[in-house]
């Protein structure tokens with residue numbers, strides 16, 4: 001039986017800004033998910049028997065904060081009424097941060113909403129890519145939002161998309177986070193997804209540049225305990241490398257329905273959340289059905305699901321056979337394999353070489369340089 005761990009809900013495809021590397025095709029559409037559609041989703045999810053003790057819900061894939069707070073008050077109340085008493089639901093928003101104000105902070109705090117803010121480091125890096133529709137930088141508004149979160153003591157992390165320029169400046173990036181009181185950071189590298197072709201991936205020596213950046217950033221964080229408490233890439237690599245040998249690795253991205261995504265119209269997809277909204281005739285745009293017309297528990301019988309599953313699993317098997325990092329990766333991200341290699345039935349990508357291989361190398365290199373107990377103590381800052 002599938003187990004839904006993460007539900008990605010698109011309340012609207014609309015985004016109030018226009019980042020250069022955005023892959024979302026409908027970000028100009030102001031459509032909003034209907035209350036009935038949300039009801040059908042959560043009713044079916046809880047009735048499916050596919051949910052364990054805890055369900056994470058991420059409101060994402062458009063800018064969630066363009067909708068009014070009352071929309072979420074109502075939605076959260078409805079979800080609370082629908083959920084079985086024993087299931088804990090944890091909500092989070094992935095936001096560009098430009099619309100955060102006092103009222104949103106009070107709402108986040110009262111509802112314990114987890115917040116991820118997209119900011120690409122100091123203004124000179126951020127404003128190269130994260131622009132308004134008029135082409136102006138959004139840094140000032142995003143950092144104002146982050147400062148408000150801090151003032152209201154709302155816990156948050158940031159996601160920074162690294163460019164070759166910011167990767168060449170780990171000290172400047174580190175100083176920026178520390179000066180702004182940003183303690184939890186996640187690094188993404190601009191990816192090829194859908195029609196978007198990553199410029200970073202074309203850079204010669206990008207893997208060595210990424211390794212050097214992460215290595216120096218980690219060194220700076222270890223030298224200033226308590227400033228940066230979480231670096232996702234390091235933390236994840238450590239967790240996988242030092243896990244007990246009998247603990248299986250679970251890659252949610254290749255497990256059917258572990259990540260279930262719904263767009264504003266009620267269309268359902270699974271595996272990589274980015275697949276929702278991409279066009280692809282071979283897999284019928286990765287849409288398995290619609291929550292307003294179909295039963296969630298029937299979607300695994302759809303021919304396009306069977307095709308996706310079979311191809312994704314074939315790609316995982318190729319990874320298992322060929323890749324020495326398989327035990328810490330579990331077969332990577334289907335959306336990146338499709339974008340970079342043209343097929344789910346494939347293995348290595350630039351994306352995985354950066355985010356899995358080089359991050360793992362870095363932690364293994366550090367473990368080799370110091371005795372394990374010291375390495376673990378040094379990494380304790382990661383929380």
Ligand code: SF4
Pocket residue numbers: 319320323324325326329330331332333347348349352353356357
């Ligand atoms: S690191 Fe890349 S090639 Fe290796 S298992 Fe992961 S996705 Fe496959």
